[in-house]
Amino acid sequence: MTEPLKIAGFKIFKEQLNAAEQAAMVADLRAVAQAAPMRRPVTRSGKQMSVQMTSAGRVGWISDRRGYRYEPFHPDGMAWPAIPARMLDLWQDLTGLERKPDCCLINFYGEEARMGLHQDNDEGDFTYPVVSVSLGDDGLFRMGGVERGGKTQSVWLSSGDVVVMGGDARLAYHGVDRIRFGSSSLLPDGGRINITLRVVQA
């Protein structure tokens, strides 16, 4: 067992989504990925990320040899699909904010995928929280402070769990060390999906 994280502004809503809601979200995401195919981006240094990604919304998060940024078009040239209504409803339920997110980043973790510690800091406004949904296999989520190299705490996130990172946690370092491949039957071929809803431009 892992201890619940005690970081100001970090909230976990365990089992926020029931099985039917999770399945419906997966169906929504499949439609997004059909219109805007998942890719494994490279970083500025040319290293390929282990996670596959796509986005919905006004802008999508991309990485290539020019670095990280938000772009209004998929690397193949099409506009990103609209953020599914179900995701916007979840954002509204958990944040109560009038303002809607303008990016929904979708990450897919296969058996060997992970995400190194990083800050979500490519957005233009950090007053809005990031809402993060876990679907499929369990993922070991690691959370630190706002300084690189600080103390970290870890927690397993399961399918249907939703994390909100706002306030002091908005710019905290976080990452995913590994997944427990095959721990969930939500995705027939296994793996973990993470969705983050963000306000990129206030």
Ligand SMILES: O=C(O)CCC(=O)C(=O)O
């Ligand atoms: O997969 C996760 O739970 C976190 C994903 C993440 O940190 C990101 O996409 O920026």
Ligand SMILES: [Fe+2]
């Ligand atoms: Fe992140």
